[in-house]
Amino acid sequence: MKWIQIKDVDDYALSRTETPNFKLNEFYNASTPNQEFSYPRPLIYAVQIFRDWICDAVFITSTYREFSVGAHKERLAIDFVSSQSFTTKFHNSVMNWILKEESSLIYKLRESGITGFGLEPFCIHLDCGDYGFDKRIHHQDSFGTYTAFEWNGVDVNRSI
Numbered sequence: 001m002k003w004i005q006i007k008d009v010d011d012y013a014l015s016r017t018e019t020p021n022f023k024l025n026e027f028y029n030a031s032t033p034n035q036e037f038s039y040p041r042p043l044i045y046a047v048q049i050f051r052d053w054i055c056d057a058v059f060i061t062s063t064y065r066e067f068s069v070g071a072h073k074e075r076l077a078i079d080f081v082s083s084q085s086f087t088t089k090f091h092n093s094v095m096n097w098i099l100k101e102e103s104s105l106i107y108k109l110r111e112s113g114i115t116g117f118g119l120e121p122f123c124i125h126l127d128c129g130d131y132g133f134d135k136r137i138h139h140q141d142s143f144g145t146y147t148a149f150e151w152n153g154v155d156v157n158r159s160i
C-alpha cells in the first residue's frame with residue numbers, strides 16, 4: 001500500500017487528474033493532532049471516487065485520530081459527510097453489494113483497496129484495515145475479504 005505525506009498546505013500536492021476536488025490540507029484539517037502524518041493512498045482515492053459518484057460536495061470530517069481506537073488511530077480510516085440522500089444511497093449500495101448485487105460505486109471502492117464500510121446515520125466511514133484478525137463478520141467478494149458495520153450510538157459497532 002502506498003502512503004502519502006499529509007501536510008497543512010493549501011495546495012494540490014496530489015495529481016489534479018487523480019484527486020481533482022481535494023487539497024492535501026483537507027485531510028490534515030480533518031484530523032485532531034497538529035502534525036504531519038502518512039496516510040494510505042487508497043483513502044485519498046476513495047473519497048474522490050465517492051465525490052465523482054455523487055457529483056456533489058463531500059466534506060472530510062475525520063482522518064487520523066491520535067487519541068482514538070481502531071482504524072482511525074492506525075491512520076487507516078476516513079469519515080466524510082455528504083447530503084442525507086447520498087448517505088442513504090451509499091448505505092443501500094453496501095447492503096446490495098453484500099447481497100451480491102452490482103454497484104459501480106462499491107466496485108470502485110473495493111478495487112481501490114477499501115475493506116471496511118461504516119454505515120453511520122450522518123456520515124460515511126471507509127477504511128482499508130486488515131480484517132483478517134477482526135472478530136466482526138466478514139464478507140467475501142472478488143477482491144477478497146471486507147466488512148461492514150454500523151455504529152449503534154453507544155460504544156459498539158454492529159456487524160452487518
Ligand SMILES: [Zn+2]
Pocket residue numbers: 062072077078079118124125126
Ligand atoms: Zn470513521
